[in-house]
Amino acid sequence: xxxxxxxxxxLRTSNENEEDYSAYANMSDExxxxxxxxxxxxxxxxxxxxxxxxxxHEMPSTSSATQRTPSNPNPSSLHVTASANPPxxxxxxxxxxxxSNHIFNTTEDKVIAWTRYNGHLRVTVEPVDDLDPFxxxxxxxxxxxxxxxxxxxxxxxDEPNKEGSIPLHECAFYGHxxxxxxxxxARPDTINKRMNKNQTALYVAVSRKHFSCVDYxxxxxxxxxxxxxxxxxxxxxxxxxxxxxxxxxxxKFGASPNKACVQGGTPLHEAVGHINLEICxxxxxxxxxxxxxxxxxxxxxxxxxxxxxxxxxNLLLLKDENVNTQANDGATALFEASKNGHTEIVxxxxxxxxxxxxxxxxxxxxxxxxxxxxxxxIVALLIPETSRAxxxxxxxxxLHFAAERNRDDVLETLIEAGYDVNATLxxxxxxxxxxxxxxxxxxxxxxxxxxxxxxxxxxxxxPNLDIFNPLLVAARKACIEMVMLLIKYGANVNALLPxxxxxxxxxxxFCVNYLAMMKYVLDNGCDAQSCFTCQYxxxxxxxxxxxxxxxxxxxxxxxxxxxxxxQFCEILSAPLVSSWVGPIIDMLLDYVGHVKLCSRIAExxxxxxxxxxxxxxxxxxxxxxHLSRLKIRQQIGTHRLRRIPALPLPRRIIKFLxxxxxxxxxxxx
Numbered sequence: 001x002x003x004x005x006x007x008x009x010x011l012r013t014s015n016e017n018e019e020d021y022s023a024y025a026n027m028s029d030e031x032x033x034x035x036x037x038x039x040x041x042x043x044x045x046x047x048x049x050x051x052x053x054x055x056x057h058e059m060p061s062t063s064s065a066t067q068r069t070p071s072n073p074n075p076s077s078l079h080v081t082a083s084a085n086p087p088x089x090x091x092x093x094x095x096x097x098x099x100s101n102h103i104f105n106t107t108e109d110k111v112i113a114w115t116r117y118n119g120h121l122r123v124t125v126e127p128v129d130d131l132d133p134f135x136x137x138x139x140x141x142x143x144x145x146x147x148x149x150x151x152x153x154x155x156x157x158d159e160p161n162k163e164g165s166i167p168l169h170e171c172a173f174y175g176h177x178x179x180x181x182x183x184x185x186a187r188p189d190t191i192n193k194r195m196n197k198n199q200t201a202l203y204v205a206v207s208r209k210h211f212s213c214v215d216y217x218x219x220x221x222x223x224x225x226x227x228x229x230x231x232x233x234x235x236x237x238x239x240x241x242x243x244x245x246x247x248x249x250x251x252k253f254g255a256s257p258n259k260a261c262v263q264g265g266t267p268l269h270e271a272v273g274h275i276n277l278e279i280c281x282x283x284x285x286x287x288x289x290x291x292x293x294x295x296x297x298x299x300x301x302x303x304x305x306x307x308x309x310x311x312x313x314n315l316l317l318l319k320d321e322n323v324n325t326q327a328n329d330g331a332t333a334l335f336e337a338s339k340n341g342h343t344e345i346v347x348x349x350x351x352x353x354x355x356x357x358x359x360x361x362x363x364x365x366x367x368x369x370x371x372x373x374x375x376x377x378i379v380a381l382l383i384p385e386t387s388r389a390x391x392x393x394x395x396x397x398x399l400h401f402a403a404e405r406n407r408d409d410v411l412e413t414l415i416e417a418g419y420d421v422n423a424t425l426x427x428x429x430x431x432x433x434x435x436x437x438x439x440x441x442x443x444x445x446x447x448x449x450x451x452x453x454x455x456x457x458x459x460x461x462x463p464n465l466d467i468f469n470p471l472l473v474a475a476r477k478a479c480i481e482m483v484m485l486l487i488k489y490g491a492n493v494n495a496l497l498p499x500x501x502x503x504x505x506x507x508x509x510f511c512v513n514y515l516a517m518m519k520y521v522l523d524n525g526c527d528a529q530s531c532f533t534c535q536y537x538x539x540x541x542x543x544x545x546x547x548x549x550x551x552x553x554x555x556x557x558x559x560x561x562x563x564x565x566x567q568f569c570e571i572l573s574a575p576l577v578s579s580w581v582g583p584i585i586d587m588l589l590d591y592v593g594h595v596k597l598c599s600r601i602a603e604x605x606x607x608x609x610x611x612x613x614x615x616x617x618x619x620x621x622x623x624x625x626h627l628s629r630l631k632i633r634q635q636i637g638t639h640r641l642r643r644i645p646a647l648p649l650p651r652r653i654i655k656f657l658x659x660x661x662x663x664x665x666x667x668x669x
Contacts, residue, residue: 239283505521
């Protein structure tokens with residue numbers, strides 16, 4: 001790489017890229033050298049042993065001179081010193097067979113070396129010619145020089161370094177086939193010699209995709225079935241690399257197409273996973289078993305469906321493979337294709353009569369996972385084939401997943417197909433949620449998804465089926481648009497909290513700081529009279545117990561249920577609410593007849609002189625008009641209050657009954 005040998009001044013003055021210049025402008029010579037090393041390493045070809053050195057030594061970061069890789073926990077303790085002097089001969093001899101702390105850059109004929117001493121990192125860029133001639137010849141592929149040195153170096157041809165690598169492995173790594181021939185002719189017994197992780201020279205050559213080396217080695221008798229420490233054979237590695245020529249020559253010289261690695265994967269698994277049709281054909285022709293499963297129970301058909309390999313799947317299905325193959329978790333190939341959004345794969349499997357009603361061990365069908373991940377086209381394909389009875393048996397509807405994940409297009413498709421918008425979760429599914437939700441509508445409300453909630457309600461969803469009424473959730477989230485929508489479709493404005501009993505409608509707990517929302521629920525039949533019910537009346541009240549904020553404990557079913565009913569005067573005594581007691585009581589008085597204030601509420605009103613008129617209002621007799629309005633609304637009933645505007649009454653009376661203020665224009669009639 002050119003930057004490895006570029007003078008430091010040149011790095012600063014380079015105008016190839018203005019952004020690069022700004023990044024280098026304030027860097028010292030040492031910092032620039034670090035950057036040069038990093039870039040040289042990035043473009044270099046390393047042996048497995050050398051690659052390990054990159055991750056086991058502290059290397060400089062390109063982003064900042066003060067940062068280091070995670071392997072160096074104390075960046076400030078590491079200093080870099082560039083060496084202006086050439087390395088000594090003694091130093092070169094020390095690395096003749098062990099290139100620890102050295103990386104060879106094949107494109108520049110350089111070796112970047114570093115040593116550490118007393119916390120300092122000493123870096124040198126050494127010409128290959130300065131190294132041991134034997135090692136230099138191998139790295140450079142100088143077959144003539146290597147052949148001349150062989151007689152005097154026979155003793156090191158099978159001498160491994162600390163990684164177990166011998167010169168034959170080095171040649172296989174760099175792809176120098178002529179050097180490989182020389183070494184193998186001198187020591188043919190090293191052909192299947194293994195490194196510490198069981199890699200042979202053949203495995204190394206396959207990993208580096210050096211076809212000429214692979215071809216020569218197998219022709220000389222290299223065993224193509226010797227696997228590494230993970231039981232991966234050269235053939236499996238060739239399938240992973242996608243090299244058709246190498247796969248062909250390995251199969252020709254006896255490589256087993258069915259030898260599995262430690263996880264049970266075969267070469268066919270690798271070829272299918274990398275969507276390589278030609279290699280799959282070669283493996284099948286060589287006798288590869290498409291039914292072989294790995295430790296997860298996954299075979300080749302499942303892998304093809306998982307990866308979206310259309311042509312490979314068609315090839316496998318020509319062999320009449322099991323279209324309903326299942327992994328260990330019960331997922332079918334169709335389930336996996338539906339999960340990953342592979343529409344064409346789903347179409348192929350359905351055409352082959354794949355069973356859409358096979359559930360995985362979690363009880364989910366392909367339509368569930370397609371809805372969950374928002375694959376609307378696949379949902380549409382699965383709807384005609386999926387059994388509605390099976391959906392009920394699963395205990396969860398695809399509508400639940402669509403609503404929970406805000407998949408509005410999927411939700412619309414399912415509703416149009418006639419899926420039950422009031423389907424409820426089974427107990428086992430409901431218990432997976434802290435709030436014990438049951439309906440798809442509840443999930444839409446939790447997500448504040450007005451569009452989804454509207455679709456469900458318009459399709460007939462009942463807003464009162466959940467343990468915690470969705471109206472309480474909408475009020476808790478201060479989403480007045482959702483509150484209005486739910487009330488419009490019949491949500492119970494007087495719903496209670498199952499875990500925290502109250503003597504008044506629970507929705508008011510979440511409205512005390514939002515008077516506009518409180519007025520709306522009161523207009524629509526929320527019971528205001530119960531807010532003035534107090535078991536202590538004019539008697540002294542006991543001190544308020546310290547309790548967890550009811551707004552925070554709405555969903556905690558694991559809390560022990562309270563034995564005492566919460567009174568509205570306790571809510572008004574909360575520090576965040578007490579400053580609003582006057583306006584809240586004033587509003588409630590519009591929806592009740594004669595009431596008596598308990599001593600606690602009276603104390604709150606007495607605490608503010610501006611609220612004197614409100615307290616006086618409670619002792620004054622109610623007007624006949626006010627009492628008449630209350631009686632009429634009572635006779636109409638809570639669920640029919642929304643129909644008052646349709647009554648054949650004068651507009652002023654309608655407005656009076658629904659608590660709508662008159663405008664100046666209205667007074668003209």
